[in-house]
Amino acid sequence: MPRTTLLRAVVVFSPTRARSLFGVFFPSAAHPRVPLRLHLARDAEFGLAYDWHTKKLADEAMLGGLHAGPPGFKFIKFPSTYRSFEIDNQTCVSRDGLRVLFSATFQFQLPQEWVKPVVMKYASYKRWHEVVVAAGRSAVQHTCSLYEVQSFSSSRGAIQGAMEEKLREKLEGPLLDGDGGVYARAISLQLSNVQLPQEYRDAVTEKQQASEDITLAVNQRTQETTMANTELLQAKEEAKKILDAAENEANVLKTEAELRKEGIDYAYAQDAAVYTALIETATGTGLEFSANDVVAFITNRLLEETPGYVKASLHKAETTVDPSD
16 A cells, blocks of 8 residues: 555454554544544644644644544644755844844744644644744844944844844744744844945944044154154254363363463572572672663563564653652
């Protein structure tokens, strides 16, 4: 018998013994013949049984495997593994009104205990998936509006975390029990490929250039100030050296002048002493020297000691003869 036929076979129970099919064992029934229907749920699926005769849903979803039920029942199936959805090259409006181009991917999953509320509210997987995607987009857009465009480059990790928290609130509800959300478990969210608007990038470039210009100007001013201070210190040092040299030279010249003065004074004092002794010695010997004779003698010595042309002027001293002499 083909596989498809076996999966939809009708099993009839005997009142005296139990039959087995595909390893599924059924107990004896109270009635002579009880027909059952088999349905298969794959390993990666949940199956919620629905009896279209009575219009009733089972209370719990089944895991993957072969399951029996009354004639007319079927499974409303949902994937049991997590799903991933990519928001590719979308734009959102930041808090300061600029559009940011971004891509994001989020993962979600339907827990087994939430299958029946999902079927009651959305009827099918397709409809539920559309609502989950819309809620995920809304969470990302809402979070984007809370941050200024600058934060997308400086605090990208914080924005991604905030988007994931908002996604969890949107999917699982305020109390994270599914109620108030869309009965989906948020797994994670990744924010990628963020592109800031061109006008913002231009403004950042201009700001960086202006900041670099200011830094350069400050550095140049510092360098020029340092150079000026250095030149001022050098000028002060040079002036101090010149002043010290001038003071030293002046002190030397002063010392030399004082020494020359002392020498001249000493020489004149010696000459005066010699001339005085000469006059005193010659007195009474008939070789008396008058004052004019001494002056003439000094003049001759001066002419002898001074080379070159000498211009001299002698003024006759007025003498007064005392009549008593």
